[in-house]
Amino acid sequence: MNRTTPAKRTTIYDLAELAGTSASAVSAVLNGNWKKRRISAKLAEKITKLAEEQGYALNMQASVLRRERSKIIGMIVPKYDNRYFGSIVEQFEALARARGLFPIITCTMRDPALELEAARAMLSYQVDCLVATGATDPDRVMDLCAAAGVRTINLDLPGSRAPSVISDNYGGALELTRRVLANCEREYGAKAPLLFIGGRGTDHNTMERVRGFRDAHAEAGVPVDEALVQTCGYAPEKAENAMRQLAERTSNLPRGMFVNSTISLEGVMRWIRRSGHYAERMPHLGCFDWDPFVAMLGDHIEMVRQDVPKMLEAVFGIIDSGATDITVVQVPPIMEKIG
Amino acid sequence: MNRTTPAKRTTIYDLAELAGTSASAVSAVLNGNWKKRRISAKLAEKITKLAEEQGYALNMQASVLRRERSKIIGMIVPKYDNRYFGSIVEQFEALARARGLFPIITCTMRDPALELEAARAMLSYQVDCLVATGATDPDRVMDLCAAAGVRTINLDLPGSRAPSVISDNYGGALELTRRVLANCEREYGAKAPLLFIGGRGTDHNTMERVRGFRDAHAEAGVPVDEALVQTCGYAPEKAENAMRQLAERTSNLPRGMFVNSTISLEGVMRWIRRSGHYAERMPHLGCFDWDPFVAMLGDHIEMVRQDVPKMLEAVFGIIDSGATDITVVQVPPIMEKIG
DNA sequence: CACATTTGCTCAATCGATGAAGCAAGAATT
DNA sequence: AATTCTTGCTTCATCGATTGAGCAAATGTG
Structure with missing residues (x-):
């Protein structure tokens, strides 16, 4: 286990050499569109096996840099110290993953400055979309994102320049x-x-x-x-x-x-x-x-x-549909019986 | 506000052109080591102002791809539905940010399969280090990471092949x-x-x-x-x-x-x-x-x-020191008085 | 058998930031 | 005046994955 090699990560070039093929073939096989690129099933299998053996892990940075969309979706959230935000975050992660998106979440401690800094960081990470939860200034966040061509959706607290999902x-x-x-x-x-x-x-x-x-x-x-x-x-x-x-x-x-x-x-x-x-x-x-x-x-x-599952379904509904009209979806909350 | 241009992000090349200089000068100025690269204060100021005006945001994907270390630090956590994990996550974010690291956190719903999948995703994002919190199989996670040359630290539940920080x-x-x-x-x-x-x-x-x-x-x-x-x-x-x-x-x-x-x-x-x-x-x-x-x-x-602040200080102590010896740090918990 | 089509791949440019190497102009030294 | 040094930049290769374009071989068609 004590690798003298500083464990250089395996790349598609390494795999290509091992398989006696080209990097682009490896890439095509590993990202699943090898049929479209007319790679033979035989080669595909060989590459797949090799990738597994070598413990290959895609370099997302390289991949995202090249691709049009990053498939990264961001969320900012005020705190993690209560069940409401906790379940928002859990649901968000689950629904994002179900769509093949990679969720990144950051908490802002209810600090307006941190909120903007966090939004900027998310933009740097090329998020395709940002959900601003309980933001003190959703419109500032929205402006930042809009300048970079990134959609935002407000959750919990509404803004005036992006679709919002809130409780009634x-x-x-x-x-x-x-x-x-x-x-x-x-x-x-x-x-x-x-x-x-x-x-x-x-x-x-x-x-x-x-x-x-x-x-x-x-x-x-x-x-x-x-x-x-x-x-x-x-x-x-x-x-x-x-x-x-x-x-x-x-x-x-x-x-x-x-x-x-x-x-x-x-x-x-x-x-x-x-x-x-x-x-x-x-x-x-x-x-x-x-x-x-x-x-x-x-x-x-x-x-x-507050009906967190419904709220997050609404959020992803908006994301999936690509709607950008400035609507406020109001989700009725649930009365909990005493006892 | 309705940009007909699909809001192409500003890059250092755009700024270079606007400033009548080269991309590498812009890069040097914006990442702060322009003194080392002997860029004049005048040019530095000009570029900085321009970047601000244009709402420039660094493309982390490109930056990380090029750099040796990503400065991204990952954490996997079982759930967000209680105060213990909630404060772990909050502390983790705060301490990471204080060190100029970008935290990414993901919850695994106590699902061993998700745990490994999440670890793999983190590796794809080139994390420098992964904190596995309450992992059902910390050693598997450790093996995955080790193969990619990524350090892991176990939190809450110990593993046998990486340093661990747990409660007594x-x-x-x-x-x-x-x-x-x-x-x-x-x-x-x-x-x-x-x-x-x-x-x-x-x-x-x-x-x-x-x-x-x-x-x-x-x-x-x-x-x-x-x-x-x-x-x-x-x-x-x-x-x-x-x-x-x-x-x-x-x-x-x-x-x-x-x-x-x-x-x-x-x-x-x-x-x-x-x-x-x-x-x-x-x-x-x-x-x-x-x-x-x-x-x-x-x-x-x-x-x-459980003494979350002390536990996370211990975690970052290990990260800062670069120690990899397989120790188990036991942090004494606090008895809460009745009432 | 000559030609068109399909199959199965490779080549090379590209994404944006970084930094080693290099180069020209001015300042300082002999 | 000839030389070294310093300053202030630019050029270019590079990180790893993606993808349009292209090419050779195999297969099909008349």
Whole structure:
């Protein structure tokens, strides 16, 4: 096993020499279009066997350099710390592979600068197409790609210059808010405004969810308390801080909350347990996003689960069809039953 | 914005023509070693500005093809559905980028065939180095890579032919089992054998954890009940099934359990809630792996959190040093306090 | 048997970036 | 003034795979 040769990789030229044939014949055989190039089955078999024996691996760099399309498909994603993005990435890889595409994914830690840098790196790798997931500035990404002639598709957060696939945030939030309001009323008799916490006030999804939140209140005849709309960011610490400050300002905390992501929920739950508020009775929660353990936390939590399989089918539908019209596909999320 | 030109990418030749200079000068300027190549600052500036204006992006395929090292570093990972692998991937990306390396990651869905296919794909992309995380057959992966002269490092699960970085599974399991045994004794007075559930009986980590589990029993003077060592696989469904079958066989279920991963815990918890067993009193649980919401499930769960930052520092330490000696670095995991 | 067609391959240019080697003009040295 | 040195570039081969063009031999046709 200790190769004195620094393990020079086998190339089609090496195989050609071994087979007593030309590199172009080897290439034709190995990339499968040897019939088109009229190579005999005999030679094809010989080359194939030899390639296997020598452990030949195609040099993608050389191949892509020469070819028109790279068959590489890129995705940028904010984080890997929750089930939503986790399953997006898993699905993306599976569907890409099923189409003979090579997926490359990179996470941007919700950092706008990293987002652009990542997109640039993907362009350097000659991706045929880039899926921008939860991008803070999808249109900038789109512009970068467009200049290089690369298609983009927005996922999770929409952009204005490329097709987008997102959840029906309004509809999901409306229904989720309804349920939490109903749960509160059932327990406390009276209707009272809920807290909205987490997310960025500037991102499309959060705005739509707030809209659903408001409309559900209106439906129920409950006025929204503006001090209780806390779009403080997604990170657990931010949600935790917002809760602390809220508790400092008011003495009677809301009996129900709309929590905008499991990530924010992490902070909310931490605060609830640490602060001792709600010690005698937990608030009714609605969480926009799903996590299996959150579902086990108790019967006071409702969840909306975004339909990742459908969303990714929609993304690849757009990719396959080659459509570039600026549409926004809205995929209805799934209400997860309590318990 | 509607380019009639099919957006041919700008190359160094285009820039050379625009600048009235040669492609090699452009290349030298853009890859930063223009001082070494004695290009004047004036020309360098001109080229840099032009590149920016034209939105030039390096063609990595061409660059890598020519260069000795690709500066691409690969990782294969089983799944993205838990915090452990999620943070491994995030850390890996961050540390790779900090070193000027381009990370490519792919998940193998715990499928041995996909694992090899993924490794082959990485080789085709000329990775300089491959990190095999939780691989079912790290040595096969290593052999593939070695044939192409590519270094591998095993993470999470060790191999016998490449350096490995893993958790101290024995130590973590020993301590975790001790705590669960103690918690059970505290509540029920008597000592009784625990259930071990989840993981593959054949993988190194599970074997080591079972060893820790056994030794903690021995220490406490409690005999291990062999029928209660259920290495049924990681998937939630498998753990759930194992629980169901166990309950069919015996009437008095164990009052404490060692659950081998949060993923298996998902199945265990589901069964507990659905079956109605343990309705009057929850069992004491120890989970090998950490999740923020599991931590909130109640005070009956202890967790071992693998020290991902330290593990990845160790991985990159090996990469940076160029060491290839077959060592196993064991990183102590962290006990998470209840609550 | 002369010619056309088909079969089975090889040749050589190409993709874009890189860097060793080389060359011309100016500056410094003797 | 003749020489060496330095500066600031350019030329060209190269990485490995792909593919249009082309060519010789085998086969078919009249």
